[in-house]
Amino acid sequence: MTIWAATACGAKGKGMLPLPTRRAALDHLRRFVPRAGASYASGRNTDPGPGKPSAVSRLSSVVRYRLVTEQDVVAEVLGRHSFNAAGKFIQEVCWRTYWKGWVELRPAVWQRFLAERDAAKREADVMAAEAGRTGIDCFDAWARELVETGYLHNHARMWFASIWIFTLRLPWTLGADFFLRHLIDADPASNTLSWRWVAGLQTAGKTYLARADNIARYTEGRFAPRGLAEEAAALTEPPVGPAGKLEALATPDMAAPSLLLVHHEDLNAESLFAADAPVRGVLAACDPALLWGDAARRFAGEAMADAATRAETHFGCGSTLADRLDAETLLSAARAVGARQVLTPCAPVGPVADALAGLEPVLAAEGIALRPVRRRWDAGLWPHARRGFFAFDAEIEGHLRAEGML
Ligand SMILES: Cc1cc2nc3c(=O)[nH]c(=O)nc-3n(C[C@H](O)[C@H](O)[C@H](O)COP(=O)(O)OP(=O)(O)OC[C@H]3O[C@@H](n4cnc5c(N)ncnc54)[C@H](O)[C@@H]3O)c2cc1C
Structure with a gap:
């Protein structure tokens, strides 16, 4: 069991980026919301430099690990602004959703990058x-x-x-x-x-x-670079195949005694699973090998401890913090609570999803089903990331209406 204790931000960024808890993320979001309309749209391209007040939200770290979800962010903003008034900000948040969906429909692009x-x-x-x-x-x-x-x-x-x-x-x-x-x-x-x-x-x-x-x-005159390239000829590559389909997920058995696995791709399990879900215990696993840098590892590790505490309260059971997402850790946590099923937020393309794909047959051999659950935000919007952003953008307002957010 591990708890990371280092600070989340480097010296210059300290105080400007939210700390890695949901409470801090929501406070940061709520302080930003009044500026999510015209001042964001007109000021977002200016980079005043590290440590300086800026028109952008600096929410990306907490959105990336889903200490707050895109849905949380858009809902807060719509509580204060109309869809049109905050249109630019909502569109930028949805660029993230678009990129996530685009890769989900073409996972080979991530593998190509790695190779x-x-x-x-x-x-x-x-x-x-x-x-x-x-x-x-x-x-x-x-x-x-x-x-x-x-x-x-x-x-x-x-x-x-x-x-x-x-x-x-x-x-x-x-x-x-x-x-x-x-x-x-x-x-x-x-x-x-x-x-x-x-x-x-x-x-x-x-x-x-x-x-x-x-x-x-x-940059408000901070820089005057010389010798920059004056043209940019596009790089080329073999064609990327057509968009596939989102992987269909099996429905969890909501009567089966379950372990909840929290991983760093989604640190908000209590908004995905109801409090009466059959969760007998929580494994909060933040494996540093599944991230690339120490700053991200520290941030995600601290955020994981916060997620575990929230999950304990929500599901009324104990939690274990782990710094490995491997078969031994997962099986022993599942056995300890007599789980026949592991519930977990669906992990998007990347190292956590790869790790879960490797763990599924190991669990199955022990008679334990791995059941990832996809958020309605992702299930509703990702399938529209088949073409360019503007076709995707046209679907956003309809999705928000269908979800009762407008
Ligand atoms: C070369 C390059 C690499 C990038 N790498 C990452 C990355 O690894 N992780 C990452 O989260 N973003 C990445 N971005 C997107 C974007 O730069 C950051 O999300 C944004 O700068 C975060 O600052 P903010 O929270 O103040 O954004 P704001 O302007 O306040 O936007 C609000 C939120 O919308 C999302 N968002 C905004 N712009 C974009 C965008 N262009 N693409 C995707 N999401 C967006 C973010 O979640 C952000 O927190 C990259 C952009 C470029 C050009």
Whole structure:
């Protein structure tokens, strides 16, 4: 049993990012909500720099691990603003849902990224870029800011990725890996697809070029980079296959004595399973091997302890914190409470989903069924991520109405 105790944020980010508890996440969200309308829409592109007040929410770490869900965020915002007034902010939240759905329908894109990343050579110029020693003022500052705080503004992520690919001409997969190892919100879908988008792979042929005047304007004159690439020819790749279907999930047996497995892809089990679900015990497993960087591991580890406490209260049973998600840990927790079923939030494409796929037959051999449960938000919206974002965007209002949120 392990409890991580380190602080969640680097020195410069401290105080600006929410701490890893649901209470802190909700407080942070509620402080932001009054600014989710016009001030977000007009100010969101400006990056005033680390430690400075900004128009964006800085909610990404708590949304990524689902200390608050996209549904929580949108519901809070709609409690204060109309759908149209907060349209830009809701749209950005739904970019995350779109990327998650897009990868869910094409999981091979994540596997392709991993294979290309592992084959790429980490030469001296990659090390210099990661260390912030390229001589490009803004790029070097963002490399250091990322490592020190675990966060970058969206516009800085776009400029950074563009300079990495088109000015420094480094392999995009190694840039994406650098982000994965340092972002607290490091996410297989949002990170991989955003890098692919900058590179011209995601929307084939359409690249993002970082321009010096745009950087100077939206960093309020903090930077005046020289020598940036003046054109950005799209990278190419073999075609990505057509979108598949969401995996159908078996219905859980709501009479079977169950273990609830909480993993770091969804730290909000009490909004997914009713208090009278047959949960006899909770295993809260945060395996550091299933994340990429220490800042994310510390954040998720602390958030897991908070999730375990909430689950104990909600289900009225005991919980065990574990730092391994393996067969031995899961089987012994299931046996300890006489479970015939393991209930768990459905994990999206990534290392936790891979781990669960490996554990399912081991549990089955012991007569224990693994039953992942998908959120209505994901089940309702992910299937629409078959084409570009604008087709997806057109479905959002209808989904919110169908869910009674509008
Ligand atoms: C190259 C690159 C890599 C990225 N890697 C990640 C990543 O690993 N994890 C991650 O969560 N986001 C990633 N993003 C998306 C985006 O930059 C961050 O979600 C956003 O900057 C977080 O800051 P915020 O919470 O203040 O966002 P806000 O502008 O306040 O937006 C609110 C929420 O909406 C979601 N969101 C906003 N913009 C995007 C977007 N473009 N794509 C997906 N979700 C979005 C986030 O959950 C965010 O917390 C990446 C973007 C780029 C360009």
